[in-house]
Amino acid sequence: MEVKAANMDRINLIPAAEQGVSEEEDMKVKKYLRGKATDLGALQDKKLKGQLAVREELYGKSAQAAAKAEKWLMPSEGGYLEVEGIEKTWRIRQEAIAGEVDVLSSRKQFDIVLPELGPYTLDLSLSGRYMVAAGRKGHLALLDMKNMDLIKEFQVRETVRDVVFLHNQKLFAAAQKKYVYMYSDNGTELHCLKEHGAAARLQFLNKHFLLTSINKLGQLHFQDITTGEMVGNFRTGLGRSDAMEVNPFNNVTAVGHSGGTVSMWKPTSAAPLVKMLCHQGPVTALAFHSNGHLMATAGMERKIKLWDLRKFEVLQTSPGHAKTMNFSQKGLLATATGSYVQILGDFSGSQEYSRYMGHSMAKGYQIQKVVFRPYEDVLAIGHSMGWSSILIPGSGEPNFDTWVANPFETRKQRNEKEVRSLLDKLPPETIMLDPTKIGSVKPTRKKEQPTKQEREAGKEAAVEGAKSISFKKKTKGRSKSSKVAKKKQEAVANAKKPFLEQQAKDAETSKKKRKRNEVENQLPKSLQRFARKVPTT
Amino acid sequence: MKVKVISRSTDEFTRERSQDLQRVFRNFDPNLRTQEKAVEYVRALSAAKLDKIFARPFIGAMDGHIDAVSCMAKNPNHLKGIFSGSMDGDIRLWDLATRRTVCQFPGHQGAVRGLTVSTDGHVLVSCGTDSTVRLWNVPIPSLMASDDSSDNEAKPLAVYVWKNAFWAVDHQWDGELFATAGAQVDIWNHNRSQPVNSFEWGKDTTISVRFNPGEPNILATSASDRSITIYDLRLSSPARKIIMRTKTNSIAWNPMEPMNFTAANEDCNCYSYDARKLDEARCVHKDHVSAVMDIDYSPTGREFVTGSYDRTVRIFQYNGGHSREIYHTKRMQRVFCVKFSCDASYVISGSDDTNLRIWKAKASEQLGVLLPRERKKHEYLEAVKNRYKHLPEVKRIIRHRHLPKAIYKAASLRRIMTEAERKRTERRRAHSAPGSMPKEALRKRRIIKEVE
Numbered sequence: 007m008e009v010k011a012a013n014m015d016r017i018n019l020i021p022a023a024e025q026g027v028s029e030e031e032d033m034k035v036k037k038y039l040r041g042k043a044t045d046l047g048a049l050q051d052k053k054l055k056g057q058l059a060v061r062e063e064l065y066g067k068s069a070q071a072a073a074k075a076e077k078w079l080m081p082s083e084g085g086y087l088e089v090e091g092i093e094k095t096w097r098i099r100q101e102a103i104a105g106e107v108d109v110l111s112s113r114k115q116f117d118i119v120l121p122e123l124g125p126y127t128l129d130l131s132l133s134g135r136y137m138v139a140a141g142r143k144g145h146l147a148l149l150d151m152k153n154m155d156l157i158k159e160f161q162v163r164e165t166v167r168d169v170v171f172l173h174n175q176k177l178f179a180a181a182q183k184k185y186v187y188m189y190s191d192n193g194t195e196l197h198c199l200k201e202h203g204a205a206a207r208l209q210f211l212n213k214h215f216l217l218t219s220i221n222k223l224g225q226l227h228f229q230d231i232t233t234g235e236m237v238g239n240f241r242t243g244l245g246r247s248d249a250m251e252v253n254p255f256n257n258v259t260a261v262g263h264s265g266g267t268v269s270m271w272k273p274t275s276a277a278p279l280v281k282m283l284c285h286q287g288p289v290t291a292l293a294f295h296s297n298g299h300l301m302a303t304a305g306m307e308r309k310i311k312l313w314d315l316r317k318f319e320v321l322q323t324s325p326g327h328a329k330t331m332n333f334s335q336k337g338l339l340a341t342a343t344g345s346y347v348q349i350l351g352d353f354s355g356s357q358e359y360s361r362y363m364g365h366s367m368a369k370g371y372q373i374q375k376v377v378f379r380p381y382e383d384v385l386a387i388g389h390s391m392g393w394s395s396i397l398i399p400g401s402g403e404p405n406f407d408t409w410v411a412n413p414f415e416t417r418k419q420r421n422e423k424e425v426r427s428l429l430d431k432l433p434p435e436t437i438m439l440d441p442t443k444i445g446s447v448k449p450t451r452k453k454e455q456p457t458k459q460e461r462e463a464g465k466e467a468a469v470e471g472a473k474s475i476s477f478k479k480k481t482k483g484r485s486k487s488s489k490v491a492k493k494k495q496e497a498v499a500n501a502k503k504p505f506l507e508q509q510a511k512d513a514e515t516s517k518k519k520r521k522r523n524e525v526e527n528q529l530p531k532s533l534q535r536f537a538r539k540v541p542t543t
Numbered sequence: 544m545k546v547k548v549i550s551r552s553t554d555e556f557t558r559e560r561s562q563d564l565q566r567v568f569r570n571f572d573p574n575l576r577t578q579e580k581a582v583e584y585v586r587a588l589s590a591a592k593l594d595k596i597f598a599r600p601f602i603g604a605m606d607g608h609i610d611a612v613s614c615m616a617k618n619p620n621h622l623k624g625i626f627s628g629s630m631d632g633d634i635r636l637w638d639l640a641t642r643r644t645v646c647q648f649p650g651h652q653g654a655v656r657g658l659t660v661s662t663d664g665h666v667l668v669s670c671g672t673d674s675t676v677r678l679w680n681v682p683i684p685s686l687m688a689s690d691d692s693s694d695n696e697a698k699p700l701a702v703y704v705w706k707n708a709f710w711a712v713d714h715q716w717d718g719e720l721f722a723t724a725g726a727q728v729d730i731w732n733h734n735r736s737q738p739v740n741s742f743e744w745g746k747d748t749t750i751s752v753r754f755n756p757g758e759p760n761i762l763a764t765s766a767s768d769r770s771i772t773i774y775d776l777r778l779s780s781p782a783r784k785i786i787m788r789t790k791t792n793s794i795a796w797n798p799m800e801p802m803n804f805t806a807a808n809e810d811c812n813c814y815s816y817d818a819r820k821l822d823e824a825r826c827v828h829k830d831h832v833s834a835v836m837d838i839d840y841s842p843t844g845r846e847f848v849t850g851s852y853d854r855t856v857r858i859f860q861y862n863g864g865h866s867r868e869i870y871h872t873k874r875m876q877r878v879f880c881v882k883f884s885c886d887a888s889y890v891i892s893g894s895d896d897t898n899l900r901i902w903k904a905k906a907s908e909q910l911g912v913l914l915p916r917e918r919k920k921h922e923y924l925e926a927v928k929n930r931y932k933h934l935p936e937v938k939r940i941i942r943h944r945h946l947p948k949a950i951y952k953a954a955s956l957r958r959i960m961t962e963a964e965r966k967r968t969e970r971r972r973a974h975s976a977p978g979s980m981p982k983e984a985l986r987k988r989r990i991i992k993e994v995e
Binding site: 038072080083084086089090093098102108114213255256296335403404406408412431433436441442447 | 556573575578586
């Protein structure tokens with residue numbers, strides 16, 4: 007008894023702070039568990055049940071180990087911006103931030119003024135180290151953002167609408183006036199991809215090595231850049247579109263159309279996976295949260311909406327225009343219109359986005375593109391007068407993984423990674439709305455019996471079909487009206503026959519069943535289970 | 544106002560000198576690695592394909608006997624030595640590494656039917672149809688490494704002549720007794736010229752004998768009256784016996800679960816039994832298309848190898864109904880004896896074509912010393928493959944084996960026959976009085992009766 011009491015005391019004596027710690031730990035473990043455990047209760051097979059139980063235990067342990075190891079594996083803490091009293095985060099200006107942070111970080115704030123060839127659109131490599139900028143009037147520039155180096159710049163002397171990095175910074179694609187071109191990092195034109203036509207937007211699926219483009223005619227192209235094969239070529243048929251974005255969670259491509267619909271595509275089907283009417287007017291911008299549950303859309307009718315992609319429901323609607331939008335790794339949302347950038351953040355934890363920061367460029371600048379730099383607290387802005395970079399504390403993931411995206415990659419590592427990623431290249435069929443379905447087993451579904459009404463409808467249709475048969479004109483009195491009527495009658499009877507047979511069969515089985523039930527019901531309840539069953543064959 | 548932004552100095556994240564290793568940072572957040580399952584699936588698929596490409600199980604044949612190889616014995620003390628006896632009375636000791644004969648043991652007048660080595664590895668016992676049991680001194684490994692000449696002949700330690708021809712011999716795992724099978728089961732001591740004990744149950748010839756690895760006094764035998772008998776040396780009479788519908792050619796005890804044994808049966812199947820509960824088999828291992836001649840467990844106890852009259856060697860899981868692997872070559876004839884090597888990585892088969900053949904136990908395993916990174920990679924691929932083995936594409940690749948035409952045809956014929964038999968009994972059952980023909984599992988059906 008005493009021992010028990012002592013134990014009870016000890017349990018109660020756990021300090022409140024430690025309980026908080028364990029809660030935090032639980033949250034971390036949950037992140038690594040990747041969803042709920044299997045329900046083993048419903049399983050019949052004992053052997054399988056045992057195996058799965060062992061497996062589940064293993065998963066739990068590994069998640070716990072991963073959560074525990076976080077302390078040592080991920081030493082860097084994320085950025086933050088905290089205010090005291092009546093200060094508001096959105097009133098803090100970039101100059102104030104620059105004064106507070108270290109020299110290295112303050113260098114990340116800059117404006118490059120190139121008034122002639124803008125407006126500029128940007129793309130960042132996966133590790134966030136390299137940036138490619140494309141001026142509308144044909145200026146292409148490749149930059150190393152870590153060393154602030156210009157690697158290469160050149161003029162293509164025609165309209166450039168969009169630019170995108172391929173699997174690493176050695177290759178990028180630009181959507182130009184008539185065709186899409188691929189360039190290497192020293193400015194050599196490698197390919198001219200004529201099938202894409204005059205593409206408006208480009209995207210690259212780096213796990214599948216697919217270059218995606220939507221052109222002026224609303225045609226969506228998916229091209230495998232390793233083999234050059236055109237995997238998918240679809241007409242969206244929903245009007246022209248200015249917004250295309252890839253959902254990083256499942257690699258489904260979403261296109262925003264002028265009719266206000268957003269359609270989602272995979273390269274293996276000609277029909278969209280999802281068509282959702284998001285806005286009353288044209289969709290101007292799209293963005294996806296990295297966990298794949300959240301989509302932000304902006305429409306011409308002055309609305310910015312946040313969507314829950316699990317239920318395809320709108321979560322939040324706020325007023326405002328947005329020419330371009332982007333989610334950061336930590337879930338901040340940048341929206342930009344005119345010369346003003348607004349950063350929204352979810353601080354309540356209930357997916358309610360509210361103002362976090364704002365930044366206005368010099369008057370008259372037209373922002374073309376905003377992109378968060380991965381693994382950095384930096385927002386890159388491409389606009390009509392060049393490009394700029396501002397600090398947004400708390401936007402980037404503080405800990406990178408060397409094997410996923412390494413900002414300090416050496417040439418050797420990059421080459422090795424290229425080979426590895428080619429070996430792990432995914433087939434286009436793996437793109438689907440729910441990628442966790444891969445490897446799971448289809449649940450057996452009971453064959454559904456057609457309802458009485460459906461059966462009736464089927465019968466009606468068959469009879470109608472039989473009635474509308476027209477017979478060939480024949481000689482020697484075989485096409486007499488009486489004969490024709492008789493033939494028609496026969497055809498109708500034939501059409502009805504299978505339905506009637508089925509009906510008779512059903513009636514018989516139900517009769518048998520009723521009879522058996524009657525026999526059972528005559529017996530007292532305790533003896534019903536001994537009622538003799540007639541062998542089925 | 545408090546502000547902090549991510550700031551990384553290059554020095555902190557890169558190596559100092561070019562001789563250093565590159566620094567590696569990990570973040571296992573699932574959000575950074577999207578489409579994990581798809582990536583794993585693709586890796587599993589390519590691992591399955593690579594396995595197929597690297598599947599080269601045949602290592603080599605050891606030629607030397609001038610008649611069919613009838614029995615083999617492995618030396619528990621020495622990994623690369625194996626003894627083989629042939630139908631012309633020749634016994635050889637082979638060096639598996641060089642694939643050459645180290646030593647010959649001449650003396651038997653007829654076929655050698657049984658070979659076994661004592662647990663300490665010093666004494667080899669052989670018996671044959673010439674009604675003699677011969678004890679031999681096993682040459683010391685260091686000596687045989689230095690000696691290169693293959694005409695090394697040994698003299699028997701002792702020759703014991705007995706009344707009847709012998710069919711099999713097995714040595715006790717712990718002790719100095721050995722048992723021979725013939726007209727009856729005889730228990731011998733190394734130093735006596737006559738058996739110390741004899742057992743008989745029925746008048747039929749005993750054809751195989753195996754001692755239990757866990758309890759040294761228990762042995763199992765099979766006889767040509769289709770029975771499997773379990774003897775206890777501490778009792779004066781046999782302990783238990785079951786009679787099956789067909790003859791059992793060989794028996795092997797599971798070394799890790801020594802209450803279980805598996806019997807290689809004439810009806811193409813192997814039956815795993817629990818020795819305490821002989822009324823039904825624990826598992827029926829089907830796949831051979833002709834009589835199973837010999838069986839041997841891996842030292843891990845998780846799988847066993849069988850050799851069959853259909854000219855193939857198969858490897859089964861200890862609890863799997865179908866074989867994991869099939870080995871065959873054009874030149875290999877009917878297989879009379881198989882052994883798992885003592886490190887569980889090789890399989891040795893002796894067949895009618897006078898050769899011993901060495902196979903890898905895992906067909907696509909990489910031989911030689913593995914670097915830690917290589918080993919890790921292999922382990923990862925194995926795990927991924929195991930995880931996705933149920934998916935149709937992966938399953939198809941993993942399961943597929945090319946079979947010789949004769950075996951393929953025989954297997955499909957067998958399938959048709961068993962299906963027809965099943966249908967026939969089903970119809971019979973449907974047309975007989977309910978309950979008069981109860982369903983009986985294959986595990987029980989092949990057993991006629993159990994005798995205490």
